Structure formats: structure tokens, C-alpha cells
Amino acid sequence: MRVALLTTTQHGHLNPYVPAVNALRAAGSEVELLLLSADGGALDERRRQALGEVRVHAVGQVEMAPWSGDPAKIGPMLRSSPVADRTAEVIRATAPDFVLVDSLPVTASAMAGTQASGVPYGMIWANLGGVCPSEHRRGRWAYDEQVGDYLTEHGVLWSKRTHSARSPILNLMPTIAALVGDDAVTDDGVELVGLPGAPGTRGDEVAFPALDRLDPGRPVVYVSFGTIFHRRPDLLRTVITGAAETGAQVIASVGDLAGELALPDTVITAPYLPQREVLERADVFVTHGGYNSVAESIRAGTPMLVIPLAVDQPVQAYFVGRAGFGTALEPADVTGQAVTDAVADLLDPARDYRARLRAAQPQCGDSAARTAELVIGAIETLQRKVEQ
Template identity: 80%
Template sequence: MRIAFLTTTQHGHLNPYIPVVNALQAAGNEVVLLLVSADGGALGEQRRQTLGAAEVHMVGQVQMAPWSDDPAKIGPMLASSPLADQVADALRATAPDFALLDSLPVLAAAMAGAQASGVPYGMIWANLGGVCPKERRQGRWLYDEQVGDYLTRRGVLWSTRTHSARSPILNVMPTIPSLVGDEAVTDDGVQLVGLPGAAGKRGDEVAFPGLAEIDVGRPLVFVSFGTIFFRRPDLLRTVIMGAVKTGAQVIAAVGDLAEELALPADVLTAPYVPQREVLERADVFITHGGYNSVAESIRAATPMLVIPLAVDQPIQAYFVETAGFGTALEPADVSEQAVADAVTDLLDPGRDYRARLRAAQPECGDSAARTAELVISAGEKLQRKREQ
């Protein structure tokens, strides 16, 4: 079977999907990866090598900044985007039997292109928006309404209960019941397949000598606001210094801000760290709430302090807190003392954060393998229908 997979170049989207591409190939399928460049991002050679024999095609581009600007601009921007035609043309040219689309609002024009192409497709999510009840998305409603109007006009299914797109064939949510609980909207065909973030090469691994400098006599706090949202030096320094105030050892991923932050000498920093490896050692993770980071922290059974900065991150913050896997602070409420208090709470064994995370481990599973099984099954059903 020939399967297309469409996502962006962003780490938070490509990282969890590389294992899916490889699981599909391991099952004997041809895979075509259609990559949309986000903010000019490209696919480096190291990452390309992790994709094996998959065909890779760069298809159009998107910019992230408009999605934090005036919501009223989103609809006109999508309507004028060439991405719909570019994706439709790419799907027709590569001729897959089935396509799996990253259901990211930024890629709404790509979804419209898939619908126009006539290629059958399924949806997959790289955040919890696809199962989040709309009342938990109040800060995103104006954006959601623009996207929903654009997509429904072009024949794409739209869930008004979650303000997210749907496929009539297959909807895959990489998450677990312990995280999303009873509030998750799954009765319209969304299937939970386990968490992303399992072991396996992703092509962005780096060495971090700081691991050898950890003071094992102190709790370890890891701070990272991801690869897009880290550039908030005042907030980042306040968070780091709040963690330092507890007496913990701190590791921080700070991009190119290390000199500007002027941190104490025993704070271990790097532009980018091997996150999964650090999380296995950490006692607390302070994160912006990107879903890839949240999933990896759950897999490592590391309690989280989530400080959501934009887009889907408040959704992850809400579910982390309600699941008892951590706590959350609004950026406006961040102070050194507030962070220190939150970290102290998370380190308290009597609060059972780590116990709840450990109890969730049997649910984590291999979401890549399960996704591949569902995609293959959907494709085979379509083939049988065509042959009848």
C-alpha cells in the first residue's frame, strides 16, 4: 500500500510522527512524507536519515505568527493561501492509496487540499485539541470559528463539540485515558492509541555533557519552553530562578539566551538538550505545555509545572492538572516565589504526583505501531470496497 503523511517541519509535529512513518514502512508500505515548511523550517540530513526509504516532498509553507494575531485575519488568510492547491496537486502526483493528515489548524488549507484531491484521508493530532470540549477552548474560539467556517465550506467535516476537523474514515488521537479522562470527546469516532514519545531515533538527538555534572544529592528540575516559545528571557529567567530558590539542581534548555539570562554558575544550560534522556533523570519538569513535551514527561513519570504560553498549550495544562500529573501557572501569575512554591509541591511525595504517573505507565503503549495498524486497516477496507 502507498500511504501519504502530511505534517509540518516543526519539532513538536515531526518528532512524534517519525516513528509512525517508520512503523508504516516496517509493515511493508511505501510512505510519502509531505512536509509543509513552518516559518521557513527545513528537513536536515540527520533527520532525513531517520525516515528510511520514505519519499519526502516539501509542499508549501505556513507562518506561525498570524495565529497569535487578530483572529479575524485567519479566514481571509486561509482563503488566499496557495497551500490547498499545492497539497491537492502533490497528492494527485504522488497517488497514495490513503493519506494521514496532521490536524493542526495551521494546516487547515492543506486539509482543504486533501479533500479536493479525492484521496481518502484520516486525521491525527499532535495535541489534545481533537478531544478537548469546546468550553475548555474559550481563548481559541475566534480562531476556531474562522477555521471551522473555512473547512466546512470546502467539504471537510468539523466537530462543533471540540472545534476541530474530522475525517469520515479514521481519526487517531495519540493519548491515554488517564490524561484526558471522562471529558474527552471520543464518541464521534476518535480512537485513543497511546502516547507519542516512545524510544527511537528522531534525528534531533544531541550530546549534553551537563548530565555528568548533576549533583545527585539534590532534586533535579528541568526547564524548557520548547524550540519556538523559549524566546521570553524575562519569563524564562524568573522561572529558572524560582526553581533555584528551592535548592534544586536546575537544567535549562535556553536556545541562544544563555548569556542574556546571566544565570548562576551551577545552573546547567544548553541551547537544546536530549529531552527524553534528561526527563528520565529529572524530578520536576517546568514546561510550556507543548504536547510532545507533556507526553514525554508522562512516559518518564516526571511531574510537571505547565506554564502555557500560546495556541494549544492551555489545553494540555488543563488536562495535566485535572489528571493529577502536575500543576499549572498562568504566565501573568509567574514569580520566583510562585514557581518555588509549585516546585516544592511537586517534589512532595505525599502529594502523589509521581505515583499517579507511574500508575499510568501501562496505558502509554506504542502509539506509532497502533497508528500504523489503524491506517493499514483503513486502507485495506477501502481497497476491498473498490474491488467489489
């Protein structure tokens, strides 16, 4: 049995799919990784090692800048992209039994190529956009409409209620009911498979000995805006200093910005941190709302202050607030005092954030293992139909 997984080089997409690839391999499948290079990114050696015996195939390049530019240019860009033809070519050459496609707007050309290949495919998401009602996808309408028009032209199903693609066979959303609740659009074939972020090697692990120096008698606030959106020194400085005003110990992942921030000596910074490990020690997580960060925070039982900066992050902010797992601040509303007040509220045990997160723990599961189980089940069902 051979499965192809199609995704991009972005950390937020590779991180959850490394365990999924390994779960498929552990279940006896051969796996082909079809990779779109985002802004020239590549598969680094550590992640390559974490993937084990997997063949990697480049299917083209995608650029992120156009998705913040003129929406009218998105449709023509997708139609002129060589990615669709290249994807179909690679799929036919590798001859998988099934393709699992990372569903997001920048992979739309690859989705069209997958449809053209004639090989059965399913959709999987690395954010909550695939189940979010369209009224909560603020600011993305014009881009969504361009993507929807392009995909429907190529025979790919499109959900107007969520503004996202669908497979006629398998649609996997790595989340839990405790997070998305009754607001989630799942009655058109989407299955919840548990949260990403379960224990296991992903290739992004780093040492952080400063954790051992923390005062166990004081709360810990962890601040990170991820690997793409951290380059906002003024915002980052305001958030960190506002969190520090609560008297908490602040740990911050700041990329290469440490020299620009002029932070108090009490703040611990590092370019990149072992996030799952830090979250186990943190009492509050201040995050941009990337979905892997949200999922890992839920697994750790750590309340969140979400400051959504772009793309799907407002969707995650909405669901975190809906579930009572944290609160949100719009970037325009961020002041030192606003952050201090929000963090103090999240630290207050009477507010029950941690109690709600603890109650959600039995649902977390292992999205990678469940994904492998469902993909293999779908292939077996398809094969039985052929034999009949």
C-alpha cells in the same frame, strides 16, 4: 500499499511523526511525506536521515504570525492560499492509497486540498485539541470559527464540540485515558492510540555529558519552553531562579539566551537538550505545555509544572491538572516565589504526583506502532469494499 503523511516542519510535529513514518515503513508501506514549511523551516539533514527511504514533497508555506493577529484575516488568508491546490496536485501525482493529515489550524488549506484530491484520508493530532471540549479552548474562538467555516465550505467535517476537523474514516489521537479521562470528546470516531515519545531515533538526539555530573542525593528540576517559545528571557530567568531556590539542581534548555539570563553558577544550561534522557533523571519538569513535552514527561514519570504560553498549551495544562500529573501557573502569575512553591509541592512525595504517573505507565504504549496498524487496517477495509 502507499501512505502519504502531511505535516509541517515544526519540531513539535516532525518529532512524533518520524517514528510513525518508520512504523509504517516497517509494516511494509511506502511513505510519501508531504511537508508544509512553517515560517521558512526546512527538513534538516539529521531528521531526513532518521526518516530513511521516504520521498519528501513540498506542498507550500505557512506563516505563524497571522494566527496571533486579527482573527478576521484568517478566513481570507486560507481562501487565497495556494496550498490547497498544490496539496491536491501532489496527492494526485503521488497516488497514495491513504493520506494521514496532521490536524491543526495552520494545515487547514492542506486539509481542503486533501479533500479535493478524492483520496481517502484520516486525521491525526500532535496536541490534545482534537478531544478537548470547546469550553477549555480559551482564547481561540474567533480563529476556530474562521477555520471551521473554511473547512466546511470545502466538505471537511468539523466538530463544534472540540473546534477541530474530523475524518469520516479514521481519527487518531496520540494520548491515553489516564491523561484525558472522561472529559475527552471521542464518541464521534476518535481513537486513543497511546503516547508519542517511545524509544527510537527521531533525528533530534544530542549529547549531554553534564548529566553524569549530577549529585544523586539532590532532586533535579528540568526547565524547557521548547524550540519556539523559549525566547522570553525575563520569564525564563524568573522560572529558573525560582526553581533553584528549592535547593534542587536545575537543568535548563535556553536556546541562544544563555548570555542574557545571568543565572547562578549552579544552574546547568544548554541550547538544546536530549529531552527524553534528561526527563529520566528529572524529579520535576517545568514546561510550556507543548504536547510532546507533556507526553515524554508522562512516559518518564516526571511531575510537571505547566506554564502555558500560547495556542494549544492551555489545553495540555488543563488535562495535566485534571489527571493529577502536575499543576499549572498562568504566565501573568509567575513570580520567583510562586515557582518555588509550585516546584516544592511537586517534589513533595506525600502529594502523590509520581504515584499517579506510575499508575499510568501501562497505558503509554507506542502511538507510532498503533498508528501504523490502524492506518493499514483502514486501507485494507477500503480495498475490500472496492473489491466487493
